[in-house]
Amino acid sequence: MLIQSVIAAAREVFSPALRSILWKSLALTAALLALVWLGLTRLFDYFLTNHPLSTDYPILDGFAFFLAGFGLFVALIYLLPAVTAIVAGYFLDDVADVVERKDYPADPPGEALPFGQAVFYGLRFAALSLLVNLAALLLFFIPGINIGVFFVANAYLLGREYFELAAGRFWTQEAVTQLRMEHRGTVFAAGAVLAGLVLVPVLNLVTPIFGAAMMVHLHKRLVARRLADGRAGGPVRLEVGRRSS
Template sequence: MLIQSALAALRQTFSPPLRAILWKSLGLTLGLLLLVWLGLTRLIQWFQASHHISAQYPLLDSLAYFLAGFGLFVALAYVMPAVSILVAGFFLDDAAEIVERTDFPDDPPGQALPLATAMLYALRFGGLTLLVNLAALVIFLVPVVGIAAFFAANAYLLSREYFEMAAARFRPLDEAAAMRRDFSATTLAAGCLLAGMMVVPVVNLLTPLFGIALMVHVHKRLARRLPAPAPQGRLR
């Protein structure tokens, strides 16, 4: 089941409708990171000027500025996948709707979360992912432990957030969470697949759209195993 869902999600990720969302979210991500990088480098420049480092040690000043700017660039590149998840979180309901409409045309469509709830959900998801990746950046130099902790944390986080986001289009959030726990082996296996993507440069930028497409398929298949038909709407 998981392999079939993954192949269907991969096909959807490169389809024209989801590609349009991908370019939009990547553009916003790069723009946000560029603004952060420019702001931090200007802050470093101001700090050096205010402490008269430039006048006293011009060569040291230039070297420190270059190293700081390069270090920030590397750090921001490392957390770019997490930031892309934060940005893409605002488009995931649209992506889920496309997947449902094209791959499950005979099923009743899901219902998008209210805008305020969707924004809070996206902020929570992106914030948690960012914290996990920042923590991983800190412990990355610890052999084995750093990578293992990064993978385990992301597998759990990604499986939880993407599945509940897909399931919440058809059932209340508490029921979506209960369903994830009932099928924890399957959802966690899907999360491991997504966590594996997160450690591959460039490929990790596809994680948000692939993740929601994957979990739409996983949820649809798991819902058919339930003893009663899945609810077609959500109480607000």
């Protein structure tokens, strides 16, 4: 199920139907990363120039600037999930509309989240990702733990948030939470795919579009299997939890 969703998303992310959304996503991601980089460089430059430990020895100062540049690069890697979270929240409904119309034409279309709720979800997603990755960044210099913490934390966070964004087009928050908890292992595995993609240079820029498409497919497959197994009921009936148009 997850493998089919990954393959379907990989096939569609560069397709003509999603190409215009992909280019917009890349442009927004690049712009946000540039703003983050500019802000961090200005902050580090101010700190290194005005810090009392600043020396009169050009070699030492140059070495300090080199270390600061490396630190900025590492910080940018850890901040990338938060940036992609903002982009994902902005473009998910556009991606979902295309995927649902193309691959699930017989199903009722999802309902785009209200603008205020979509903004809230996007900002919440980005804030949580920022906090998690800043915490992971503190463990950067502990070998064997740093990458593991980064990967596991982002696998959980990306899986949960992308899934809730996709499923939230059809169900109330209560029903979405129930569905996610019932399939927590699959959702975490999907998040692990996204966390792995974030670690791949260049390809990580397509994470928002790929993640949105993959979760749309995964949500559709999970609901279809749930209904096929006769599990429409439960603590919260999905039919009762359906969002009203």
